[in-house]
Structures are given as C-alpha cells and as structure tokens.
Amino acid sequence: MQVKDVGEFGLIRRWERELAQDPEQVAQGIGDDAAVLDFPGGRQILATTDTLVESVHFDLAFTSPRQLGKKCMAVNLSDIAAMGGRARYALIALGLPGSTELAWLEDLYRGLQEEASRWSTWIVGGDTVRSPSGLVITVTVLGQVPQGRAVPRSGARPGDLVVVTGDLGGSAAGLASLTRSPSPVEPGVLEYVRRRQLEPIPRLAEGEIMAHHGASAMIDVSDGLASEVNHLARLSRVRVVVEEESIPMAPATRTLARVLEADALAWALNGGEDYELVSTVAPEQFAAMARAVRERTGTCLTVVGRVEAGAGCYLMKEGKRRRLEPTSYDHFLTTSGPSRTSP
Amino acid sequence: MQVKDVGEFGLIRRWERELAQDPEQVAQGIGDDAAVLDFPGGRQILATTDTLVESVHFDLAFTSPRQLGKKCMAVNLSDIAAMGGRARYALIALGLPGSTELAWLEDLYRGLQEEASRWSTWIVGGDTVRSPSGLVITVTVLGQVPQGRAVPRSGARPGDLVVVTGDLGGSAAGLASLTRSPSPVEPGVLEYVRRRQLEPIPRLAEGEIMAHHGASAMIDVSDGLASEVNHLARLSRVRVVVEEESIPMAPATRTLARVLEADALAWALNGGEDYELVSTVAPEQFAAMARAVRERTGTCLTVVGRVEAGAGCYLMKEGKRRRLEPTSYDHFLTTSGPSRTSP
Numbered sequence: 001m002q003v004k005d006v007g008e009f010g011l012i013r014r015w016e017r018e019l020a021q022d023p024e025q026v027a028q029g030i031g032d033d034a035a036v037l038d039f040p041g042g043r044q045i046l047a048t049t050d051t052l053v054e055s056v057h058f059d060l061a062f063t064s065p066r067q068l069g070k071k072c073m074a075v076n077l078s079d080i081a082a083m084g085g086r087a088r089y090a091l092i093a094l095g096l097p098g099s100t101e102l103a104w105l106e107d108l109y110r111g112l113q114e115e116a117s118r119w120s121t122w123i124v125g126g127d128t129v130r131s132p133s134g135l136v137i138t139v140t141v142l143g144q145v146p147q148g149r150a151v152p153r154s155g156a157r158p159g160d161l162v163v164v165t166g167d168l169g170g171s172a173a174g175l176a177s178l179t180r181s182p183s184p185v186e187p188g189v190l191e192y193v194r195r196r197q198l199e200p201i202p203r204l205a206e207g208e209i210m211a212h213h214g215a216s217a218m219i220d221v222s223d224g225l226a227s228e229v230n231h232l233a234r235l236s237r238v239r240v241v242v243e244e245e246s247i248p249m250a251p252a253t254r255t256l257a258r259v260l261e262a263d264a265l266a267w268a269l270n271g272g273e274d275y276e277l278v279s280t281v282a283p284e285q286f287a288a289m290a291r292a293v294r295e296r297t298g299t300c301l302t303v304v305g306r307v308e309a310g311a312g313c314y315l316m317k318e319g320k321r322r323r324l325e326p327t328s329y330d331h332f333l334t335t336s337g338p339s340r341t342s343p
Numbered sequence: 344m345q346v347k348d349v350g351e352f353g354l355i356r357r358w359e360r361e362l363a364q365d366p367e368q369v370a371q372g373i374g375d376d377a378a379v380l381d382f383p384g385g386r387q388i389l390a391t392t393d394t395l396v397e398s399v400h401f402d403l404a405f406t407s408p409r410q411l412g413k414k415c416m417a418v419n420l421s422d423i424a425a426m427g428g429r430a431r432y433a434l435i436a437l438g439l440p441g442s443t444e445l446a447w448l449e450d451l452y453r454g455l456q457e458e459a460s461r462w463s464t465w466i467v468g469g470d471t472v473r474s475p476s477g478l479v480i481t482v483t484v485l486g487q488v489p490q491g492r493a494v495p496r497s498g499a500r501p502g503d504l505v506v507v508t509g510d511l512g513g514s515a516a517g518l519a520s521l522t523r524s525p526s527p528v529e530p531g532v533l534e535y536v537r538r539r540q541l542e543p544i545p546r547l548a549e550g551e552i553m554a555h556h557g558a559s560a561m562i563d564v565s566d567g568l569a570s571e572v573n574h575l576a577r578l579s580r581v582r583v584v585v586e587e588e589s590i591p592m593a594p595a596t597r598t599l600a601r602v603l604e605a606d607a608l609a610w611a612l613n614g615g616e617d618y619e620l621v622s623t624v625a626p627e628q629f630a631a632m633a634r635a636v637r638e639r640t641g642t643c644l645t646v647v648g649r650v651e652a653g654a655g656c657y658l659m660k661e662g663k664r665r666r667l668e669p670t671s672y673d674h675f676l677t678t679s680g681p682s683r684t685s686p
Contacts (some may be wrong), residue, residue, distance in 0.1 A: 088380070
C-alpha cells in the first residue's frame with residue numbers, strides 16, 4: 001500500500017498511533033494546530049511546522065517571491081493564532097534548486113521577514129540546502145501561551161456557539177480567478193480575492209482575544225470550514241450544526257462565483273486556505289468576545305452554528321439538515337488537475 | 344546571479360545580514376549550531392532545524408528507512424549537543440512522493456521515534472505533504488539549557504586547548520565503502536565505518552558534561568574538522584592551530600583508507616558527518632572535563648590543537664604549519680559526482 005492510497009489524513013492518524021506521547025511532558029501533541037510544550041518556568045511553548053512544496057502548494061507563475069515568503073510565514077503563524085498564543089520565533093528550512101536567482105531568493109527572504117516582523121516574530125535560524133527539483137519551504141514557528149491557556153480543538157461543549165472570524169471562500173475564489181481568467185468584473189474584486197489567496201493574514205490578535213474571552217475550542221481554516229468543524233466535532237466528541245445561510249462571504253467572493261458560474265458555498269466549505277479562525281464559545285460569553293475582537297482588531301465575528309450533544313457535522317438550510325462531510329482536498333489523493341493550493 | 348554561484352555558506356552569510364536580529368530577545372541566532380531563545384521563566388530554549396533531501400543528502404539504495412529516520416533525528420540532536428543543551432521535543436515535516444510504500448514510511452517513523460526516545464526527546468508535531476519528486480525530511484528539535492549556559496561558537500580564547508570527542512573521518516570512510524565496493528577487509532571494518540555514516544550518534548551527554556566543565560566554544564562536525572575550526576576561529580576572532588598527528592581516527596578508518604588508496608586525513612578534515620563535538624577549553628580545566636566525559640559516557644576526548652591570538656586556521660606537521668582552509672563540500676557548488684552525504 002502506498003501513501004497515495006491513504007492520503008494525508010490517513011497518514012496523520014497512523015502517525016498519532018505510532019508515536020508514543022508522554023502526557024507528563026506534552027500537554028497537547030500531534031493532531032492540534034500546534035503542540036503545547038511544558039518547559040521549566042511556567043509559560044507553555046507552542047510549536048508548529050508547515051511545509052510548502054512547489055507545484056503542490058504554490059505555482060511560481062502566480063505568486064511573487066515576496067508574497068510566497070509572506071504566505072509561508074503566515075500559514076504557520078495562523079496555527080499559533082488557533083491556539084490563542086503569541087508568536088515569538090521562527091526557523092526556516094529552504095530546499096532550493098541551484099538555478100534559483102539570488103534576487104528572487106532575497107525577495108522571498110524579505111517576504112518571510114516582513115510577515116514575521118509584522119507579528120513581532122524573530123527569525124532565529126534555518127537551514128539552506130539544495131533541492132534537485134523545485135522549491136521546498138518549511139517554516140517552524142514557536143510561540144507562547146500562559147500556562148494552561150492554550151485553546152485546544154477538543155474543548156467544544158454542547159450548547160456552545162460556533163463562530164468564525166472574517167469571511168470564508170475568498171482564498172479559493174482568488175485561486176479560481178488566477179487559473180480561470182474571468183471576464184471583466186468591477187474594480188477591487190480580483191484584488192480582494194487574490195490577496196486572500198496570495199497574502200493571507202494570520203488572525204493572531206483575534207485568537208489571543210478570543211482565548212481570553214472564553215473560546216472553548218479553536219482551529220484555523222486551512223482545509224475549509226467543513227473539514228475544520230469535523231475536526232472540532234471528532235476531537236471534542238460533540239455534534240456541530242452549521243447554518244448554511246450564516247456563513248460569512250465577502251461580496252467579491254460572491255461576485256466572482258457568479259461570473260465564473262462557480263459555487264461560492266463550496267469555496268467556503270471546501271476551498272480552504274482562508275486562515276480565518278473557527279471557535280466555539282458559550283452563548284453568554286459571545287457578545288463580549290465579539291465586541292473585544294471588533295474594537296481591538298476591526299474584525300467581525302459571525303455565529304455560523306452551534307454545538308450539540310452527539311457526533312458528526314450537519315449543514316442546516318431552511319430547516320433541513322444534511323451531513324457535512326470533510327471533503328477537503330488531499331494532496332495525496334488527488335493527482336490530476338490544477339492544485340487546489342496553487343499558487 | 345544564481346544560488347549555485349554563491350553556495351550554501353554565501354547564502355547563510357547573506358541571510359545573516361538580511362535578517363534583523365533583536366538582541367534583547369535572541370541571545371544567539373543564525374550562524375550558531377542552534378538558536379538560543381529567551382522565554383519568560385528563566386531557562387533558555389534551544390531551537391535548530393535541518394533538512395535532508397533525497398539524492399542530495401541520502402541515497403535510498405544505501406540506507407534503510409529506519410537508519411534514515413534515525414540519522415535525520417540524530418543530525419538535529421547533534422546541534423543541541425553542540426550548544427551543551429538537553430533535547431526535549433521534535434517536529435517533523437515530511438515531503439513524500441505519493442508512491443512511497445506505507446511499510447517503508449512506517450520504518451522511517453520508527454527510526455525517527457527510536458532515535459528521539461533514546462535521548463528522551465518527544466516528537467510532538469509535524470506536517471506531511473506530497474513532494475512530486477523525492478523525499479524531503481525536515482526535523483526541528485527544541486532543547487533547553489540553563490540561563491546563560493549555552494556554549495556558543497564564539498567563545499574560544501587564546502590559550503585554550505582544542506578538543507574533539509571520539510574519532511573523525513569514519514563517516515566519510517563509510518560513504519566511500521558504500522560507493523566504491525572495497526576488496527575484502529577484516530571483519531568489523533565495514534560495519535564500523537558504515538555505522539558511522541548511516542547511524543551517527545549525537546554526542547548529547549558529552550556536550551552537556553563539556554558545557555558543565557568549562558567548554559568555552561563548541562560546534563559539531565557536520566562538514567569536517569577543517570570547516571568547523573574555521574567557524575570557531577572566525578566567530579571567536581582567534582587563530583586555531585591543529586596538530587595533524589593528534590587527529591583521532593579509528594583503526595577501521597585507516598584500514599579502509601589503505602584498501603581504497605584513499606586519504607584518511609582528508610576524510611577527517613573535509614569528509615564531515617562525523618557528528619563529533621569540537622570544543623575549546625582552558626588547559627587547567629581539560630583533565631577534569633576529559634575524566635568526567637570518559638567516566639560518564641565512555642567517550643574519549645582528544646586534544647587536537649590550541650587557540651592563539653590572531654586569525655585563520657593552521658595545520659601543524661613536524662613543526663611546519665600550513666593554512667587549513669574550510670574546503671568542505673557545498674551541495675550548491677558541486678553538482679557532479681556522487682553526493683558527499685549520500686547515502
């Protein structure tokens with residue numbers, strides 16, 4: 001049996017079983033957005049790593065090196081955000097073809113540096129090696145969180161509301177706009193969705209505020225809302241019900257879906273790479289949380305559903321519920337067609 | 344200008360300049376074996392990352408997946424050892440072709456896990472992605488060190504002795520034995536050198552003891568003794584003089600050099616991947632350091648040279664000194680011939 005027969009999530013589950021965890025030393029390990037590590041001294045350290053591979057995760061025809069650097073950093077920072085933590089340090093491992101232009105590489109560094117600095121994160125180390133075919137970028141980010149305050153995926157409780165920051169589907173819309181050249185649309189539409197795809201913003205400030213205001217579980221939207229709520233439901237041993245009509249989508253996303261005759265809802269549910277936060281919170285804590293996030297970051301929180309006793313995820317529309325399956329893209333299982341996450 | 348025109352070390356120096364460091368937050372950053380990070384609470388955290396790329400750093404014809412996993416972990420643990428630290432946690436980022444056999448992958452995991460466990464290090468996270476062509480393995484290891492006790496590359500002082508753990512050149516001998524099929528040698532010779540190449544042992548216990556016994560500077564031998572002492576001399580702003588006849592080499596390494604008509608000294612100086620520690624220490628502290636290392640780990644420390652005021656590195660033989668240049672292999676600058684670090 002080969003890797004492509006089980007896919008990424010199958011691999012991760014195998015890995016979880018394979019790797020013995022020491023509950024005394026690792027507060028949370030594989031399977032959450034970031035690992036929560038105890039070191040002597042009180043605060044807990046968060047650690048996360050993500051790899052982006054050329055022609056799997058990005059296409060150099062669409063992204064500038066500066067954008068690529070920013071995005072590689074942002075997707076890792078987003079994992080720290082999803083724990084309610086503060087990012088501190090980053091390490092970069094670069095696999096480069098020998099033919100990489102130095103000017104291009106310096107723009108990549110600049111993007112990595114720019115995004116890190118924006119979030120008061122210091123690049124403190126790395127490894128640069130030759131890669132015979134194509135660029136491979138692995139970023140590891142370390143963060144911190146007050147002792148016992150990391151927000152896991154497993155804390156959702158029946159009765160909680162399900163909330164998301166910002167809007168969903170924009171990143172997939174941006175990818176579609178790059179690969180399918182839409183007919184002319186009003187100014188700003190392409191700029192908005194392409195920025196969502198090429199320069200995602202990690203919700204670090206929002207995550208910290210939400211953690212402070214009672215977020216019981218949290219995850220970032222890397223694979224799509226459907227996949228993320230299924231993670232929350234499985235790990236929290238609860239049911240999640242999402243109201244289809246509550247899912248926040250930007251006007252630009254809806255416009256582009258219309259022009260391309262595409263399904264904006266599918267982008268929001270399964271497109272992924274929005275790097276918004278999905279969180280659960282007790283209803284009585286929601287108003288204060290939303291107000292604090294709004295006042296301090298300008299970002300809207302939207303209630304998209306609720307947590308119930310039970311299992312699995314459901315999508316409600318006009319009073320009818322249907323199963324919401326995690327049909328997100330798996331790089332191993334899909335080998336034809338344009339890559340979802342390119343550029 | 345392209346990456347292959349400047350090579351890995353040129354890139355790292357550019358990167359050092361490019362990336363602003365915050366001296367308040369980063370005790371030591373890029374350019375040492377591991378970054379030393381301040382977090383609230385007293386202890387400092389060490390962080391290091393290394394990437395191994397198929398057909399650049401290893402050849403699957405020579406290494407078993409278990410050995411490869413062990414080595415990927417070991418080379419990162421070695422960077423923690425070179426700071427005098429204790430390893431605690433590891434993150435693994437794997438880029439895999441879809442055709443990777445699951446049984447093979449599980450052996451790779453097993454090797455990673457086995458080596459980590461041996462050093463009380465817990466694998467706490469990772470990322471598994473598709474790589475269109477060949478395996479890419481990035482390991483990040485986090486360790487700890489008492490506040491202010493990390494041993495930098497920059498601390499060597501005139502008058503210090505230069506010491507190394509174990510023996511040198513064995514790893515390059517092992518690689519030569521795999522690529523050049525030597526004529527029959529006595530039992531144990533091939534086993535010894537191939538184990539040095541395929542299953543290097545990080546000197547974690549030795550590094551911690553040496554740090555405790557006054558190591559003023561330390562580095563691990565990844566690129567060869569010549570390269571490592573040049574790093575120490577440059578960063579400590581001193582001269583290092585190495586006595587050629589003091590360089591410790593195992594009998595098996597010398598035997599193989601004779602059989603293959605190869606130069607054992609060149610293996611020791613420029614072969615690399617021995618993952619021994621090179622350290623500097625005041626002469627009056629050496630005896631106690633060597634005794635403690637010997638008693639608690641069984642490993643010999645050998646004095647190979649001394650630190651002088653001045654700059655550059657020299658190799659002494661029969662009273663004559665010649666410049667010792669860092670002629671180590673650079674993956675970017677050399678593109679033909681078998682890879683030095685394969686398998």
